Amino acid sequence: IVLTQSPGTLPLSPGERATLSCRASQSVISYENYIAWYQQKPGQAPRLVIHGASRRATGIPDRFSGSGSGTDFTLTISRLEPEDFAVYFCQHYGSSVWTFGQGTKVEIK
């Protein structure tokens, strides 16, 4: 499966809503929904935000939510905080293969 993220860059202001898209080249098995999202800030390792398409990882605030099924998945940040400006990657797991999307940069407008 190839993952395509859009947009490449998302300029927004603090307090605004961010909607990030991740499209899979093939339909993800519904009962698995093995889609994850990561946040990466400059000079840091990625941090798991969402797994299982919609489950927040430990310590992730509830302004982050994941949704989707089939080939289209979304990460939503309801109200951007200053610390949320970063690059976000989606990732799929299936048949012992892990695949990442190319990333979306959420930048301050």
Next chain:
Amino acid sequence: QVQLQESGPGVVKPSETLSLICAVSGYAISSGYYWGWVRQPPGKGLEWIGSVYFSGNTYYSASLESRATIAVDASKNHLSLHLTSVTAADTAIYYCSRLTVGQDSFDIWGQGTLVTVS
């Protein structure tokens, strides 16, 4: 608290073998979980290299399978990555990570180590 720490040479010559160690603390590798290596060329996206279970079962990216070897050493509580015949395209930050119980995502990451092929 589980912590991962990558180490290895910062510079490798073209055509040689890149060798990295990931030391795991706060958890015994032999107790379970899958572990993985992910790399990131400077300024670019993430690329999965391979994953290994404590028992030794390994899975590799199709694009790197012919050159990569990942292993677990339970006695030293670390995992290793060897990548042969490196080129400039292998220049990247290399991360080791632990997979979740469901093996579907990476929940704990090391800080990463930059390897330059030159």
